[in-house]
């Protein structure tokens with residue numbers, strides 16, 4: 368059993384929030400460039416839940432937009448995967464979204480990202496659509512995105 372701290376909520380104005388750019392750049396799905404993180408996600412509508420010891424072990428970035436809570440990214444450092452860190456962060460995100468009166472969580476996941484799809488499905492997200500050729504891989508290939516949702520009343 369790892370001794371990670373409990374999840375911490377961060378707003379875009381918290382100093383620690385800036386560390387998320389490097390974390391997602393290193394361990395996220397590959398859509399993040401650390402140097403551009405503040406410009407893209409420095410807005411007050413974005414928030415994060417992180418789990419850390421001395422370093423960040425896991426992070427979940429989300430945006431509350433009225434009735435929806437959009438999951439922007441979730442990642443766990445490789446050595447800490449399959450230890451329920453992502454589940455614990457998602458639990459906190461659900462609590463925050465429920466408190467903000469959001470009705471559902473929504474996200475996009477690359478069709479070939481089996482670990483992430485398994486995690487979301489296990490958590491209760493359901494696929495509701497597909498965005499063809501939404502992501503590019505390193506070789507310039509195109510990958511579909513699957514849109515998934517979780518209704519909070521059914522969570």
Ligand SMILES: CC(C)(COP(=O)(O)OP(=O)(O)OC[C@H]1O[C@@H](n2cnc3c(N)ncnc32)[C@H](O)[C@@H]1OP(=O)(O)O)[C@@H](O)C(=O)NCCC(=O)NCCS
Pocket residue numbers: 394395396440441442443444447448449450451452453454455475476477480481482483485486487489490
């Ligand atoms: C997806 C990711 C965040 C999951 O984090 P995690 O902390 O390992 O997930 P958890 O331990 O909370 O998993 C909870 C459950 O989800 C499912 N799951 C998670 N990872 C899985 C995997 N690699 N294969 C199959 N099922 C998986 C399992 O049901 C798991 O429960 P179990 O371990 O008791 O079987 C992690 O693999 C990751 O950081 N991936 C790289 C970044 C990424 O692709 N992010 C998603 C962008 S859309």
